[in-house]
Amino acid sequence: MLPFIDLKAQYRRIEPEIRSRIDDVLKHGAFIMGPEVTELEQKLAQYCGVRHVISCSSGSDALLMPLLAWNIGPGDAVFVPTFTFFATAEMVALLGATPVFVDIDPVTFNMDPVALELAIKALAAKDPAIYPLPANYAALSPKAVIPVDLFGIAAEYEKIVPIAKAHNLLLLEDAAQAFGGKAGDKFVGNLGCDAAAFSFFPAKPLGCYGDGGAIATNSDELAEALKSIRVHGQGENKYQNIRIGVNGRMDTLQAAILLPKLAILDEEIAARQQVAAAYAGRLNAMANVIAPTVPTGRLSAWAQYSILLPRRDEVVPLMQQAGIPTNIYYPASLHQQKAFAYLGYADECFALTRDICARILSLPMHPYLSASDQDKICNALNQALNGQ
Numbered sequence: 001m002l003p004f005i006d007l008k009a010q011y012r013r014i015e016p017e018i019r020s021r022i023d024d025v026l027k028h029g030a031f032i033m034g035p036e037v038t039e040l041e042q043k044l045a046q047y048c049g050v051r052h053v054i055s056c057s058s059g060s061d062a063l064l065m066p067l068l069a070w071n072i073g074p075g076d077a078v079f080v081p082t083f084t085f086f087a088t089a090e091m092v093a094l095l096g097a098t099p100v101f102v103d104i105d106p107v108t109f110n111m112d113p114v115a116l117e118l119a120i121k122a123l124a125a126k127d128p129a130i131y132p133l134p135a136n137y138a139a140l141s142p143k144a145v146i147p148v149d150l151f152g153i154a155a156e157y158e159k160i161v162p163i164a165k166a167h168n169l170l171l172l173e174d175a176a177q178a179f180g181g182k183a184g185d186k187f188v189g190n191l192g193c194d195a196a197a198f199s200f201f202p203a204k205p206l207g208c209y210g211d212g213g214a215i216a217t218n219s220d221e222l223a224e225a226l227k228s229i230r231v232h233g234q235g236e237n238k239y240q241n242i243r244i245g246v247n248g249r250m251d252t253l254q255a256a257i258l259l260p261k262l263a264i265l266d267e268e269i270a271a272r273q274q275v276a277a278a279y280a281g282r283l284n285a286m287a288n289v290i291a292p293t294v295p296t297g298r299l300s301a302w303a304q305y306s307i308l309l310p311r312r313d314e315v316v317p318l319m320q321q322a323g324i325p326t327n328i329y330y331p332a333s334l335h336q337q338k339a340f341a342y343l344g345y346a347d348e349c350f351a352l353t354r355d356i357c358a359r360i361l362s363l364p365m366h367p368y369l370s371a372s373d374q375d376k377i378c379n380a381l382n383q384a385l386n387g388q
């Protein structure tokens with residue numbers, strides 16, 4: 001079986017750097033908030049061009065912590081896309097606020113700005129005939145929007161930022177899959193939102209060897225609040241607590257591992273563009289396959305290479321038999337998840353998302369994928385599609 005993401009190839013390339021960085025931490029012993037954490041935060045901020053990066057323990061905490069800083073809670077509506085990893089909406093619900101789902105663009109799979117405006121309008125008018133709303137809509141006031149940069153492509157902030165401003169909504173960019181991506185000359189994390197959340201889960205484009213995350217913001221005030229929230233809402237010192245927070249720190253060891261990985265990220269993102277272009281060349285020759293489209297002016301971090309195809313559920317086991325791993329991101333719209341049944345959305349809502357859920361399939365994607373392995377993958381797909 002080919003690897004879906006080849007982390008070992010990357011390790012072979014930078015093993016001495018990673019080992020020496022880990023060794024430094026073992027020697028100085030500052031396992032919590034050690035010097036590598038500060039170094040990483042500065043380098044991440046420099047990379048994206050933002051004033052502050054606050055590292056934290058996971059991408060999920062990177063979503064939770066800004067919501068906590070903004071006092072998001074019961075009675076607050078937070079608009080989230082239907083088609084994303086569970087955590088985007090889970091963190092909203094965890095705080096007692098209500099996720100309000102917004103359908104996606106069928107090409108980029110990102111939140112559809114037109115649908116967002118409709119959902120905002122429906123909530124203001126308390127009228128689910130305008131757009132599907134959760135059962136408790138009458139009790140909700142709109143507070144925030146969390147667009148997701150799905151699979152590494154920045155959401156449509158050119159349209160979403162003005163919508164959020166017009167309606168006085170806070171904007172949190174879920175950039176968990178997109179570190180290193182760009183829109184125009186600006187990096188993901190610096191696209192006009194109040195804050196952006198990154199995940200450094202091992203399989204993300206920039207990943208550590210465990211859990212890790214970070215929040216980017218240009219707000220000094222939010223940065224201060226996040227530093228406090230990260231350590232149980234601490235005040236001037238450890239034993240003074242001025243708000244409710246979490247234990248949300250990134251381990252020094254994970255920061256040490258991310259530093260040499262960040263140093264090669266540009267080259268890896270460039271390699272991912274080549275892999276994507278090679279896939280497109282092969283897949284565009286297959287009549288039944290729709291290869292991903294990156295909108296003009298955007299640079300995808302290519303967290304996933306996701307295609308649309310007919311009879312997806314028949315293709316998957318045939319690929320498996322041919323030794324080609326695939327994944328389905330995501331098999332269901334969030335409104336269909338059991339955990340969100342209490343929101344009361346009808347199954348028939350969000351037709352675009354449900355259609356994509358039935359047809360999408362992610363192929364192996366990483367910077368070290370060889371042309372011969374891409375041939376194997378595409379040949380296996382071609383045979384699977386022809387029922388062989």
Ligand SMILES: *Cc1c(COP(=O)(O)O)cnc(C)c1O
Pocket residue numbers: 058059060061084085087088148174176177199200201211212213
């Ligand atoms: C991975 C991911 C998260 C959560 O990140 P963790 O580091 O696993 O907590 C959140 N949102 C999206 C879109 C993700 O892909």
